[in-house]
Structures are given as structure tokens and as C-alpha cells.
Amino acid sequence: MPENPKLAVVGATLIDGTGRPPLTPVTVIIEADRVAGVGPAATTPVPAGSTVIDGRGRFLTPGLVDMHVHVHTPEKWHPELFLAAGVTTVLDLGGQLDDVVAYRAAVESGARPGPRILFTGPMLEEGELYPGFAGFCRRFAAARTEAEIDALADAGVDGIKLYVTVRADTARRACARAHARGLPVFMHQHATRGAEAALAGVDSVEHVNVFGQLAPAGFWLAEPAKLNPFEYGGWLWRWLGDLDPRSDAVHRLYDGLVAAGTALDPTLVLYAARPAAIGDDVGDTSMDDPERTKLLPRLPAAIGKELVGRWAERRAAARGASEAAKHRMRRAWDNILALVGGFHRAGGMVLAGTDCPNVAIVSGFSLHRELELLVRAGLSPSEAIVAATRRPAERLGKRQVFGTIAPGRAADLLLLDADPCADIRNVRRIDRVIARGVVYEPDALLAGLRAS
């Protein structure tokens, strides 16, 4: 795509990412990689020499942010997929520094079209590593907590990722040092239970492990590193269905998180893989389920093959499940949605992330289903959009850089053919993606990826 020094999108309805009511019709002026002006179409002149995109009848939102990805392995590194799905920024929450630095350099040099990449470097563990995830992790001695954080800060990370075995005391020290270095802390918790993460100063709790605090007596899992991820993931499912999401204990947990300003990035699409495997409705899977997808023929063969394999694995694991087991799983899934919705209603900050390429999650496209599931959990479509735009930018300390459409912000925008506030599934109807001022058409990006 040619770079446009001056670009104007004229006549669209603006959903600017702040959560304000839509404004229509507007003109958005872009100069190089920034938004230079936003205003009512009638009173905002288009600068001479601009390339004009006709936005009439269409909807403009900020580019989406996926707050939980891993771009770890070369064979799964497809930055074009994110852009084709309108994801213009990703936060990598666990990968080795050499890899993520190289990926970022490939995008920033223009060698690969892709999203802005922020990263934490490796997931920090103070206990035994699960061997299958060792490639994403770094084990450290608790006595060296501050030195570890300093080393990552010096290497230029955008945040810190604490993992399963980090204890509350260590988490507190890590957060204090990270905050002193201006870095937010993200945690996939286990040894640090529930609201202990909030007290330690963690900025975002990942997945729904924070609710692990509510596990009934006898269900606590002492040594998660001894389990493979499928078994580990299964731990929550064994008891979550019996939880009462309206109980006092749940509300105390919400209160602890809300009082500390700790965000929740539930990665619902990750949990949805289980009910999806028994054929339940967990949102419009037409982008990530190979039995239904419109995307599969448009993907490079290797990605398509992996996707088919991952879904087949999930379905095989679910085959033969008893009716009682299915019933328990459905209750657990309903409770996961209820807990996320309850946290949101209690005033908690929800972030949108997918954990791609975990299980059968497609880079970029699965974020659309995450937004759909957040709406099922109780966010409005507009709030779901904020969870994938302004909130992530705030949590990363980048509010002035991206996440909303305003003068001075990065020119990261989606032009949609239908109103996402009327139906969140309309975030899939992408006409064009503008990433740092460069205009892309999703079909052309996918065609380029297939050809490469």
C-alpha cells in the first residue's frame, strides 16, 4: 500500500473509543502516522492534496488492541493476520526477548505489515517450570526479584509478566520495582491467590485464575507445574460450576480488585474452547472453527492445517464426555460469564485479550469473538470496544499514543461496514484498516500472506 502523507476519512460515524456516544457524520484528517484533526464533516475542511476515503454509511473505531498474545514461535508469527482482523496493537505476555525484539523490528522496519508490538519478555517464575512452557518462561531466585525487574526494564520491556509459581511476597516486591521503573505488571496467578494479587499491586490479572481463591476446601491445586496445560486448565472446571457467583465471597473478591484498581483480562475465548468442543454456542465461531469458517480458505495452508488440528484435538478430548460432565461444564461456563459480568458491574476494569495462539485461537480474528463474549458477560457493545481500545492504552500508560481517535494519537483506525454498537459482531465487517497512517484492505493482506 502506498503511504499517504495526507489522508481524510469523510462522512463516517465516529466511535472514538472513549465510550462517548457516536458522532456523525465526521471527518478525520490523518497526516503521516497521526490523527491531525477530527470534527463534524460540515465544518472540518479536507486539506488540499489529501487522499479521501468515503466513509458515508460506515463506522470508524480505533484500531483494536489484543492485551494477551504470544508471538513466540516463527511458524506462528503472522503479523498480517492481526492487521487483517483490525488489531493494530498487541501485548505479548510471554516470549523470549530476542524473539519479540526481532518481531517488533520486522514490523517497524516495514519488512512485514503488522500491529504495534508491546511485550513483557519472558514470564517470570520463582518455582518449578512446566516443561512445555519453559520456552516462554524465565526462572529466578526470589532474592533477585529487583535485579530481574531492572534487567527487563533496561532491556526496554513495556510491562512485567508474573506467572503461576510467583508468591504474594515476591509479587509485591516485583510490583514495587516495576512501578518504580514505570512498568505495569500482568499476572497469571496461582500461588498468589485471588485478591492477594491486587494487594501486591498487580495491574491486570490474566484469565479467570483470580477466582481460584474461591475453590472449595480440598480442591486447591498445590503443584500446577506437574500438570500439562490441559489438566491445569481443567482444574477450574471441576468446581467453578458449583460456585454461587452472587455470594458474599465473590463480592469481597470484586471489592478487593476494584479498590486496588486491578484490571481483569479474562481471555474468555480461551475458556470457550471447552463448551465449543461439545458443540455449544459460544459466539460466532465462523472465523475460528474450521467446520464453519469463512476464513480457512483465505489462510495460508500451514495455519489452516494447525487450526483444523487444534479443533480436532478439542473435539476428540470432549468426545465421550458423560451428560453429567457436560452439565458441569455448562454450569462452569455460565459462571465464568457471570463472574466477569459481575466484576464489570461492580466497577472493575475489563480488558480484551485472547491468549492466541493457545488452543484454537486465531491471531486477530478471535478477538472479535472475545468482544462478543464480553457482551454476553454483560458489557454493552460500546463498553466492549472500550475494553479493546482506550482501556488497554490506559493500562499500558499509552493513553496519549493510541486507543482513542483524537488529534495527536496514532492513526490506527477501522472502517466498518456496519454499526458495532448495534451488534458487536459487526467488528468483523471490516472495510479498511488504517495502522499508523497506512491503509490496508483485509483481503489483500490475507492474499499476501497466502502468497508468502
Ligand SMILES: [Zn+2]
Ligand atoms: Zn498467555
